[in-house]
Amino acid sequence: MDKRRIYLLLVLCAIVCGVKAQESVFTGDADASFLNAREIAFAGRRGEARDTLRLILSKYPNYTEVRTLLAKTYSWDAAYDEARIEFNKITSSNKNNKEVWVAAIKNEIYGKNYSTAIGLSNKALLYLREDMDIMVLKEEAIQAIATSREKELSIQESDSILPGIKEFKNSVDVSGSIDVFNKVYDPMYLTSISYTRKTKYGSIIPRINYANRFNTSGVQYEVDAYPQFSKKVYMYTNYGFSDASIFPKHRAGAELYVNLPKAMEVSLGARYLNFVTSDVYIYTASFGVYRGNYFFSLRPYITPSAGNSLSVSGNILVRKYLKDNYNYWGANFSYGYISDLKQFKNGTTLLAETLLYLETQQLNLEYQFTFKNNPNALKTMVGVTRQELSFDPGNFFIAGTVGFIYQIKF
CATH class of the missing domain: 2.40.160.40 (monomeric porin ompg)
Structure with missing residues (x-):
């Protein structure tokens, strides 16, 4: 009797683990799920949207639009470091995607990482030469630093207090x-x-x-x-x-x-x-x-x-x-x-x-x-x-x- 119970318990565990494993693998329509996740994200339910986006990426890791939206939702929630990781995954392989470069630079500006924003702008301009939108964002970051420096100038050369x-x-x-x-x-x-x-x-x-x-x-x-x-x-x-x-x-x-x-x-x-x-x-x-x-x-x-x-x-x-x-x-x-x-x-x-x-x-x-x-x-x-x-x-x-x-x- 005890052996039967042990056997049934093992079978039940195997079934549960199999179900969990199936749940972690995306099996639906990627495009339809992406559109649904986008609507959810724009409605303000970004955590729920990220769950769907990550599930899509588990099967389609190179789906650029999905990863871009995932990064943007992080940025919208002020999780700038997490957003940077996702943007970098895209720009490391897809170097001519203007939308991603613009979003990545804006992410750094939102996070007040102006030096990083300038660096990303310079890198983006290597592939999108003289792109006006990128150049405008670069100048915005430069001016932000200049304004910050101007505020920080004090009675000793730049020896002021930072926020x-x-x-x-x-x-x-x-x-x-x-x-x-x-x-x-x-x-x-x-x-x-x-x-x-x-x-x-x-x-x-x-x-x-x-x-x-x-x-x-x-x-x-x-x-x-x-x-x-x-x-x-x-x-x-x-x-x-x-x-x-x-x-x-x-x-x-x-x-x-x-x-x-x-x-x-x-x-x-x-x-x-x-x-x-x-x-x-x-x-x-x-x-x-x-x-x-x-x-x-x-x-x-x-x-x-x-x-x-x-x-x-x-x-x-x-x-x-x-x-x-x-x-x-x-x-x-x-x-x-x-x-x-x-x-x-x-x-x-x-x-x-x-x-x-x-x-x-x-x-x-x-x-x-x-x-x-x-x-x-x-x-x-x-x-x-x-x-x-x-x-x-x-x-x-x-x-x-x-x-x-x-x-x-x-």
Whole structure:
């Protein structure tokens, strides 16, 4: 009797499993079922429609219209990641389907994944060359990023708060760098610590710099302030003091910044350096613009010298932002000497303003990233400098630089 019951139970299980297996395999009219699912989806019963669409795809995985509708229903329900998976399955094999490309790009725009939308647009234009609808969507994504960047521009270059990220009013920056030379000079070291306090009137940043150059150590005290006059206009001011021979005795700076439409920014300012034997005035300006995830900045420096001549230097910065303003990589090329960054000696005499007129080229690379579940940021830097020897005109040395800045927010 027990054996019969066991046998009947096994047969019943087999029947049930067979029925379930049959239910998971589509056996109806695919076209009719698709039209029915579309009506259900448009009626707002998208979950029910997806069940039907997935069942059709179990037998007809290459039915493009079915998978497109499935992806769209995900997008309508703000399930942008799920929609992206389905769209990618189509575009990976069917590269000339304009409807799918348009829907996929719109999905990223709806999800505010503007960088991904631009990337998809560029990819779509490889197959649908100069398609106006795709180009319009690409421009919409670019403008969305530009508008976002414009809103995020603050008293420090793009150091603003993104939606969904907690705003921190305080931060401490700890930095260090070393310069190593291929001739003449011993390594140079620079470290600093600064505190940033953000207020509704702007930010104030006291800083202490410590350097060891040519077996000589020194400390410089600085304070930066960024008074904010409006959402479009702010200012940079600086004052520094040091009794050490390896720093200027006094330094000061002021620059006015104006944010323009279309994520552009311009500035005009001056720097003052007081050395033991003379004063130096440097005039500067800048032009910055955001395009997509990229930021471009051009900054010249003009320094009057004796005999009514001018020293002209400057730098170009290119930066690509990643997931937000706190994650990016960049490259900075400089031509001419930046006086307050490095100083050298000729014998026992500290060279100061004379270095402003030496031929110099610098290339610096930077990469900043934040940590998962941690608001702090780490910026790493590496660079190379080619500079004329002050005591041997026409002869150059090469220097390599590595450094970091660690920012603690609270």
